[in-house]
Every structure is written in C-alpha cells, then in structure tokens.
Amino acid sequence: MSRTVRVGAGQGFWGDWLEAPRRQVEGGPIDYLMLDYLAEVTMSILQKQKERDPSMGYARDFVGAMESVFSAVADRGVRVIANAGGVNPPASAAAVHTAARKHGVADRIRIGVVTGDDVLPRIDDLLAKGQALANMDTREPLATIRDRVLSANAYIGAGPIVQALRQGANVVITGRSTDTALTMAPLLHEFDWKRDDWDRLAAGIVAGHIIECGAQCSGGNCLFDWRNIPDLADVGYPIVEAQADGTFYITKHPGTGGRISRHTVIEQLVYEMGNPHEYITPDVIADFTSIQVEDAGPDRVKVSGITGKPPTDKLKVSIAYRAGFKAVGTLVYVWPDAIEKARLADRVLRQRLDRLGLRFEEIHTEFLGATATHGALAGDGRDAPEIQLRVGVRSADRATVERFTREIAPLVLNGPPSVTGFAGGRPKTEEVVAYWPALVDKREITTRVEMYSP
Amino acid sequence: MKVRLVDIAHARSGDKGDTANVGVIAMRTAWYPILERELTTERVATHFRGMITGPVERYALPNLDALNFLLHGALGGGGTLSLKTDAQGKVFSTALLRMVLDVPDEEGRTLGLPRGGQ
Structure with a gap:
C-alpha cells in the first residue's frame, strides 16, 4: 500500500462557513488544511483596508479559523496552507502569532510567510522595462487606467509554499498564490515530485481545482439529484487523498452530510473552465480532457490519468482599479x-x-x-x-x-x-x-519566504 | 421525440471577466453522444441570442461526459462593473438546460431517454 497524503479544504472563499476548518481537523485524519480566501475582487477590498490602516489588508476570518484549529496544528502535526495574507501577509502572520500566544501555543506554531506577488510599487518600473500590462481580454494598454490603479498582484505558484514547508513551517501564509497551488504544493513537497514531472504536477493542480471551492464538490450548489443530497446542514468539506503516482481520491469525513460522487466532482471540474486542453497555471499546464473520474465507494471518487505540459514564461497579474x-x-x-x-x-x-x-x-x-x-x-x-x-x-x-x-x-x-x-x-x-487581468514575464517576479519572528 | 435537456443533463456555470462558461454534463455516459451531436455551437448561440453580445465557443470533454461552452459578452462587463443580478454567470447553467432536443424515436427508446417538452 503506497503512502497517502490527505489535504482537506476548509474555506472556498472569504465569507465561507466559519465552522468548516475546525470540522476538517476534528472529523478524521488530515495532514494539511487548505484555506482559500482570495477572489479577483478580494485583493482590491484588502488594498483599501490597508490604505486606511497599514496593519490590515489580510482576510481577518483567517485568525478565527486558526484559533479553531490551533490544537490540531500544535499537537497533532496538521499543517495549514492559506492565501489569507491578501496584500499584507506579514500582518496576517503577526495577527496569527498574537492569537497563538494568547492560546499558549506560540512556541509550536511556525509561520512561513510568502511575499513577492505584490507588484503595485513596481508598475512604472515594469512599464519602463517594456512589460505592457495590457488587458488580456480587451487588449487596452494599462495607460487607460494607470492613475486609478489600487492594487497589482502576480499569481504565484507552488514553489515558495514548498520552500516554506521545507523550512519547517506548519502554517504557510501567502498573498496572491493561485488557488490550486495551495493544494498542489503539499503534494509536491511530500512526494518530492520533480519540477518537470508535468503529469504529476497537473494531477496536483486538478486536485486543487476540485477542492478549491470547498463544499461545491461535495454536494453544495450541486444541481444533479439535488433533492436527495443528504443532510446539507452538516455538509462535509472535501478531502484529497493523494498517492505518489498522481492518482488521488476525493472524499469527506465519515458521518458528515453532503455527497461525493462522479457527478458532484464533474460539476465542480467544469466550474469556471476555459479551454479544457490548456488549464494554465504558473507551474504546469493541465489537460482536463485527460482526467478520468470514477466512483470508488460511498462518498469516494477516484481521479487518475491526468496529463500536463510545461507552463508558459508569463505570470498572470491581477490589477484592481x-x-x-x-x-x-x-x-x-x-x-x-x-x-x-x-x-x-x-x-x-x-x-x-x-x-x-x-x-x-x-x-x-x-x-x-x-x-x-x-x-x-x-x-x-x-x-x-x-x-x-x-x-x-x-x-x-x-x-x-x-x-x-x-x-x-x-x-x-x-x-x-x-x-x-x-x-x-x-x-x-x-x-x-474593477479588475484588469494582464501578463508579466516570470523573471520579473521574485518571491521570498521568511519564517515569522515577532 | 422531444427531450428536455434538463431531464438528461446537469450543468454548472461560472465567469471569467465578461465571459460566462457553462459546463453541461450528461446524466448517463450513454447519453453523452446526444449532447455532442445536438448541442452545436450554432444552436447554443441561437438559444442565447439577445442574452449575449459575443460569440460562443464549444469544447468537448468525452472523458467527463461533458461539453464546455464559453459565452462571450454575457455578463454586462463582468465582475464588479456589471449591474446584473447574475453578474458572475452562476445561472446561465440552467438557462442552457431550457433547451428541448429532437431525438429520433428509435434512438430515444433504445437509450431510455425521458420523454418531455411540447
């Protein structure tokens, strides 16, 4: 029996169910708790908050979520990966550290902070270097809105999260990491996948896509047979059980409500899908037409066969104006x-x-x-x-x-x-x-990983 | 025979900028070829005429018994610019499922398709 790594989703967006993180760490075994807080609009809201108060600019729900799972992290070795840092990951880390002290666990909470995605101070420098930052949809030049820009963040991949885990972090806080990297990074770390093992990296991305919206793959907002989905009041959030070869299962804790089946998983797979042959991320391009999904028992679905190819030399930048x-x-x-x-x-x-x-x-x-x-x-x-x-x-x-x-x-x-x-x-x-999607050369973006110390 | 799409498929939709995507999934694998044959780009574009300002793109995912449609210019500018209730295209999914398909009687019987529509 090959080794299994379990990543549980605890938040699918900022505003998701406050109960979910605690239920994921108490309902059964998981190795990693993945919390996704960021949507396109979220970064600009956070930027406005940071302008009013320089100690803000992160998803504040995250502090409460951490308080509800501290004992699992401090005593049972569960590790948390969250893009809750928004436009101010260090401030988020400071708030979590303060809460950890209050709970008497500060010595056992090691926070890795990922920065470098924020390119707001560098926009003019990037323009001067010939990075047009034109709108990907409308092709308009950034000059159209340059004086109204509020925030600008590059979508960064799994690399810096893996680095933080290697340095011993049991809580990793990022800014604008891609949603999927939050799930793929711990798999990459645990299985030591090679950075050009495209099929396995793509599998990690697909696993991330399935659970990044929380219960939306486990019976929430599910149209198929919706009347008969059991006990939504007690809905179980999804868990990826991954193996080294890139095969993984989607499941949830026993005794929870909701449903995981081929149908619920496929409904989530097609959510926000573009060209399925090329699901582009900073680490790999995944081919969604290669995904095999099959029922593998009650509330258990097997996902396999995924292929990938090398990524582009660009990163997407999310600019709010x-x-x-x-x-x-x-x-x-x-x-x-x-x-x-x-x-x-x-x-x-x-x-x-x-x-x-x-x-x-x-x-x-x-x-x-x-x-x-x-x-x-x-x-x-x-x-x-x-x-x-x-x-x-x-x-x-x-x-x-x-x-x-x-x-x-x-x-x-x-x-x-x-x-x-x-x-x-x-x-x-x-x-x-409003939101302005653009592209930037990867070599212009340097991420940093620091272990938080007060 | 007339077959209501809502009786043989389910769907989920979402947004990317001013584009809505609709993933439509056959309830049974055996019914997927009906979707692939009947839900052409042209028919879907006609179905959504007046609701979208741009073209329709279609991708097939036979591995998932699914088709993915991109409906461009569907969201009144998209994101926070949009003044629509459904600014994020969440219910374009069921709008697509309003389609009624014409399937040969023989094929419909063989596949056990539920009869419906007017």
Missing part, C-alpha cells in the same frame, strides 16, 4: 398585471432621470420573477404574482449616481400602483473597483 460608482434600486410590483406595472415604473423612472439631465455610462433594468436571469427564455412574466423591478446605474460621477438613488422612493406614491417592498431605504452608492 477605481472605475466610478454604482447603485441599484428595487421595488416590488404585485398582481394583477405586476409585470406591466413594473415596466411602466421603469419607463417613468427613466423619463425623470432623463429630464434631470443625468447621464450614466450604463443603466440596466431587470424584472426579477420574470426575465432577470434567463431573459426571454423564461417567457414574458404575465400572471406573475409579484415582480421585483431592479434598476442599476453606473457613472464616473458620484453625484449623478447619488441623484439616481433619490428617484426610487417617490415612485411608491407617484408611480404605478400595487407597489411595495421599499423597507430598506434609499439605495447605497458604492465605488466600483
């Missing part, structure tokens, strides 16, 4: 003729906005309960018992958006009838922080 303001207002119109009343209210609102001379980059109307998410495919909404009118606007000018937020409430008394659902007050104006 200020992109104006937006607000969304809603009202509920009720039978009879709910949809017609809602349509009339939308026309009245737009006429008033127009007469006020307000100009928006975009104004978008939806009729929830009729056509909001499925468009004309959903029919025309006639005879609906109630329809929510939802109007959103966006503009570079805050005052324009503010004025819009004053135009919703009056409709309750001076617009079409049978209207309700205005308990929440005026819509809030929020600043839009």
Whole structure:
C-alpha cells in the first residue's frame, strides 16, 4: 500500500462557513488544511483596508479559523496552507502569532510567510522595462487606467509554499498564490515530485481545482439529484487523498452530510473552465480532457490519468482599479398585471432621470420573477404574482449616481400602483473597483519566504 | 421525440471577466453522444441570442461526459462593473438546460431517454 497524503479544504472563499476548518481537523485524519480566501475582487477590498490602516489588508476570518484549529496544528502535526495574507501577509502572520500566544501555543506554531506577488510599487518600473500590462481580454494598454490603479498582484505558484514547508513551517501564509497551488504544493513537497514531472504536477493542480471551492464538490450548489443530497446542514468539506503516482481520491469525513460522487466532482471540474486542453497555471499546464473520474465507494471518487505540459514564461497579474460608482434600486410590483406595472415604473423612472439631465455610462433594468436571469427564455412574466423591478446605474460621477438613488422612493406614491417592498431605504452608492487581468514575464517576479519572528 | 435537456443533463456555470462558461454534463455516459451531436455551437448561440453580445465557443470533454461552452459578452462587463443580478454567470447553467432536443424515436427508446417538452 503506497503512502497517502490527505489535504482537506476548509474555506472556498472569504465569507465561507466559519465552522468548516475546525470540522476538517476534528472529523478524521488530515495532514494539511487548505484555506482559500482570495477572489479577483478580494485583493482590491484588502488594498483599501490597508490604505486606511497599514496593519490590515489580510482576510481577518483567517485568525478565527486558526484559533479553531490551533490544537490540531500544535499537537497533532496538521499543517495549514492559506492565501489569507491578501496584500499584507506579514500582518496576517503577526495577527496569527498574537492569537497563538494568547492560546499558549506560540512556541509550536511556525509561520512561513510568502511575499513577492505584490507588484503595485513596481508598475512604472515594469512599464519602463517594456512589460505592457495590457488587458488580456480587451487588449487596452494599462495607460487607460494607470492613475486609478489600487492594487497589482502576480499569481504565484507552488514553489515558495514548498520552500516554506521545507523550512519547517506548519502554517504557510501567502498573498496572491493561485488557488490550486495551495493544494498542489503539499503534494509536491511530500512526494518530492520533480519540477518537470508535468503529469504529476497537473494531477496536483486538478486536485486543487476540485477542492478549491470547498463544499461545491461535495454536494453544495450541486444541481444533479439535488433533492436527495443528504443532510446539507452538516455538509462535509472535501478531502484529497493523494498517492505518489498522481492518482488521488476525493472524499469527506465519515458521518458528515453532503455527497461525493462522479457527478458532484464533474460539476465542480467544469466550474469556471476555459479551454479544457490548456488549464494554465504558473507551474504546469493541465489537460482536463485527460482526467478520468470514477466512483470508488460511498462518498469516494477516484481521479487518475491526468496529463500536463510545461507552463508558459508569463505570470498572470491581477490589477484592481477605481472605475466610478454604482447603485441599484428595487421595488416590488404585485398582481394583477405586476409585470406591466413594473415596466411602466421603469419607463417613468427613466423619463425623470432623463429630464434631470443625468447621464450614466450604463443603466440596466431587470424584472426579477420574470426575465432577470434567463431573459426571454423564461417567457414574458404575465400572471406573475409579484415582480421585483431592479434598476442599476453606473457613472464616473458620484453625484449623478447619488441623484439616481433619490428617484426610487417617490415612485411608491407617484408611480404605478400595487407597489411595495421599499423597507430598506434609499439605495447605497458604492465605488466600483474593477479588475484588469494582464501578463508579466516570470523573471520579473521574485518571491521570498521568511519564517515569522515577532 | 422531444427531450428536455434538463431531464438528461446537469450543468454548472461560472465567469471569467465578461465571459460566462457553462459546463453541461450528461446524466448517463450513454447519453453523452446526444449532447455532442445536438448541442452545436450554432444552436447554443441561437438559444442565447439577445442574452449575449459575443460569440460562443464549444469544447468537448468525452472523458467527463461533458461539453464546455464559453459565452462571450454575457455578463454586462463582468465582475464588479456589471449591474446584473447574475453578474458572475452562476445561472446561465440552467438557462442552457431550457433547451428541448429532437431525438429520433428509435434512438430515444433504445437509450431510455425521458420523454418531455411540447
């Protein structure tokens, strides 16, 4: 029987179930706890927090998560890998260290901190060196938004995490590591895979992709046979049980709810998929058309046959920039003729906005309960018992958006009838922080690993 | 016979910028060839006409009994720029499953396809 390494997922995004990390370390054996906190938008939110307070800029949920698993890490040898560092991994490490002292385990918590992904201070230097940082989707040059950039982080791979583990860290905190690297790195470390063993590296990436969204592969948000998925209230988060040859199983702790089957795993495999022949990461390009998935017992799925090839010489950079303001207002119109009343209210609102001379980059109307998410495919909404009118606007000018937020409430008394659902007050104006994907040469990015010491 | 896609396949969708992806998966391996034959790029583009502003791309994953569709220009700018309820394309999956397929009676019976649709 070959050796098995178990990596359990405890968070799939910042805002995920607070109970999950503790349940992963208490429900049965795992070797590594993987916590993924970062989405495209998260980095810019964290950057704003850091601007207000230089000791912030990381996912604060992580400190609570660590407190709930300290004993497993300190006494049972479970190691934690998390991209909770956001735009300030050292501050995150300091907060975890402070919490560890409070719990009397500081001497047994060795925190490895990965930095080097933050390229915000280097943007002009990179531009001067000929790195265009053009938008990957629209090809626009960075100059379009240069003066509005809030944060810029390169997606980094498994290398520095492995380095931290080799230096004896039992908690590894990174900034913008790829989600998949958090799972692949401990496998690379444990099995000592060669850095050009493309098939095994690709297997580690696919394992990471399957568990990076937490319960979304173990019965959560699963369409297939959703009525019969047992005990979602007690849903078990996924665990990768990997072997040295790159074969792995997806399972969950016994006695937990949810389900792991070929169907639940494949639903997650296709999530956010682009070209399946080339799933590009900093360490390897995985071929999703090579993945073999088979049921291997109750709540147990075998994944094998994965192939990979060498990565490109670029890293993706996630740049966040200020992109104006937006607000969304809603009202509920009720039978009879709910949809017609809602349509009339939308026309009245737009006429008033127009007469006020307000100009928006975009104004978008939806009729929830009729056509909001499925468009004309959903029919025309006639005879609906109630329809929510939802109007959103966006503009570079805050005052324009503010004025819009004053135009919703009056409709309750001076617009079409049978209207309700205005308990929440005026819509809030929020600043839009948009996302600009770009590429940078790998040789421009140098990561660093430090063992935290107060 | 008419077959509702929702009765023979499941799906999940997500976003990348202003592009939504829809992965559609046959409920049984034996039913996958129906998807591969019937869900052409053209038919899916027609299905989503008016809902997306860009082209449709299709990839086949016979190993997973799945097809992956990329719907470009689906999300009103995508991410935080979007004013849509479904800014991250989470329910384009079930929008695709609204399709009704025409399958020869003989084949439908042999494969045990559930009859449906009008």
